[in-house]
Amino acid sequence: ETGVTQSPTHLIKTRGQQVTLRCSSQSGHNTVSWYQQALGQGPQFIFQYYREEENGRGNFPPRFSGLQFPNYSSELNVNALELDDSALYLCASSLHRDTEAFFGQGTRLTVV
Amino acid sequence: GENVEQHPSTLSVQEGDSAVIKCTYSDSASNYFPWYKQELGKGPQLIIDIRSNVGEKKDQRIAVTLNKTAKHFSLHITETQPEDSAVYFCAVRTSYGKLTFGQGTILTVHP
Numbered sequence: 001e002t003g004v005t006q007s008p009t010h011l012i013k014t015r016g017q018q019v020t021l022r023c024s025s026q027s028g029h030n031t032v033s034w035y036q037q038a039l040g041q042g043p044q045f046i047f048q049y050y051r052e053e054e055n056g057r058g059n060f061p062p063r064f065s066g067l068q069f070p071n072y073s074s075e076l077n078v079n080a081l082e083l084d085d086s087a088l089y090l091c092a093s094s095l096h097r098d099t100e101a102f103f104g105q106g107t108r109l110t111v112v
Numbered sequence: 113g114e115n116v117e118q119h120p121s122t123l124s125v126q127e128g129d130s131a132v133i134k135c136t137y138s139d140s141a142s143n144y145f146p147w148y149k150q151e152l153g154k155g156p157q158l159i160i161d162i163r164s165n166v167g168e169k170k171d172q173r174i175a176v177t178l179n180k181t182a183k184h185f186s187l188h189i190t191e192t193q194p195e196d197s198a199v200y201f202c203a204v205r206t207s208y209g210k211l212t213f214g215q216g217t218i219l220t221v222h223p
Contacts, residue, residue: 033210042116
């Protein structure tokens with residue numbers, strides 16, 4: 001059984017650019033959630049996808065968007081990058097919406 | 113929305129001592145309370161969790177207690193080892209799968 005994998009591990013972008021982060025969920029898991037973790041803080045919920053539909057959203061602007069594919073892998077897209085978007089982006093997968101969430105190693109995004 | 117407070121922010125213990133981290137939450141509808149350990153450069157790792165219909169759960173040196181009336185829960189680590197050094201996060205789930213995290217506790221275990 002493979003765990004949650006994210007790509008890339010590190011990324012540097014310029015302010016105003018767009019970025020796509022990817023996540024492969026754990027085998028058999030149909031729910032993927034994305035979190036943003038600023039340095040020294042706890043993860044903040046961005047949104048969740050369940051069976052390819054957005055199932056809930058945190059307090060993030062519309063320039064944060066996502067997708068979930070039929071194989072339950074997922075993408076996080078961020079448009080018009082701002083310096084404050086620099087953070088560790090975490091993907092978590094669950095067997096179902098109300099079961100344990102397992103995190104990937106994260107993507108470290110730096111916006112300059 | 114849900115608010116989770118975690119204390120202390122840093123905790124330093126000697127190897128073999130016990131460590132206790134506490135969290136309080138605001139939403140009485142919260143029903144699931146996991147604890148995560150995060151090592152430098154890694155994602156959070158689930159170490160133990162408890163649901164609202166249980167008061168205590170133990171897994172070897174780690175235990176979690178829940179007081180739903182007071183809306184607080186705690187992580188207890190006994191016989192601490194240097195490899196327990198990490199950042200620990202509590203979290204709370206109220207609806208669907210959204211987790212609200214505490215601010216984290218940096219645990220340092222001195223040999």
